[in-house]
Amino acid sequence: MSSRVLDSQLDPAVAARLKRDADGLVPAIAQQYDTGEVLMLGWMDDEALHRTLTTGRCTYWSRSRQEYWVKGDTSGHVQHVKSVALDCDADTILVKVDQVGAACHTGARTCFDEDVLTEGQ
Incomplete structure (x- = not known):
C-alpha cells in the first residue's frame, strides 16, 4: 500500500461495494458522454472517487508519481463529469465525461487511437 492518506468521505455503502487491487485502487475508464468514445484509463x-463525485472533475491516483491529479489542471484538457457508475462486479468505474481537448498525455484525443492490434502481431 502506498503512503497516501485515505481520509475519504466516500459514501460508506459505495466504499463497501468497491473491489480494490492490492494497492487499494480501482481502474476508472473515462468515456465521452455523448459519443461513447473511450478516452483513457486511470486509477x-x-x-x-470522492473528489470526482463532489467536484465534478476527474481526480485520479498517479501510480508513477504517487499523488492525486485532477485531469486538466496542468494541460487544460479538463474532464467535466456527467455521470459515474460501477460495473456489475464493482471492480471498475465508468466515468462519463465531457472531454475538453486531448485525453491522452501524448496529445491524442484518446489513449486508444494509435495501436490497433490485428491477429498475428
Missing part, C-alpha cells in the same frame, strides 16, 4: 482510490 482511483476512495479519495479520488
Whole structure:
C-alpha cells in the first residue's frame, strides 16, 4: 500500500461495494458522454472517487508519481463529469465525461487511437 492518506468521505455503502487491487485502487475508464468514445484509463482510490463525485472533475491516483491529479489542471484538457457508475462486479468505474481537448498525455484525443492490434502481431 502506498503512503497516501485515505481520509475519504466516500459514501460508506459505495466504499463497501468497491473491489480494490492490492494497492487499494480501482481502474476508472473515462468515456465521452455523448459519443461513447473511450478516452483513457486511470486509477482511483476512495479519495479520488470522492473528489470526482463532489467536484465534478476527474481526480485520479498517479501510480508513477504517487499523488492525486485532477485531469486538466496542468494541460487544460479538463474532464467535466456527467455521470459515474460501477460495473456489475464493482471492480471498475465508468466515468462519463465531457472531454475538453486531448485525453491522452501524448496529445491524442484518446489513449486508444494509435495501436490497433490485428491477429498475428
